[in-house]
Amino acid sequence: MDWACCQFQLDKIPKGCKESLRQQLTQVQRTTGITPSELKTEQPPEGLDYLFHYYREIRGTEPLTFIEIQNWSQLTRRNVSAWEVSVIRALDINFWAIQNAD
Incomplete structure (x- = not known):
């Protein structure tokens, strides 16, 4: 989750x-040729990166509901398990906490 x-x-x-911030730092990188340390992030946990991509597909302008996840799952024909839904929901909770922080 980190x-x-x-x-x-x-x-x-x-x-x-x-x-x-990513756009700003990418511009710094283009201008200076030096990659800011903030852009040198770790890789996602092996085997779980697909859940982050799923989350990026589902995420909207409001916190996710179980119904939205279910509808996305049916429309994309991706059968997600209960633990995968839990991870997607945890990602969403963290996303909104960061977006709403000052």
């Missing part, structure tokens, strides 16, 4: 800015 929270922090748009 890796995902780091990604969510990078995707957050700081107050008073128009671009996410």
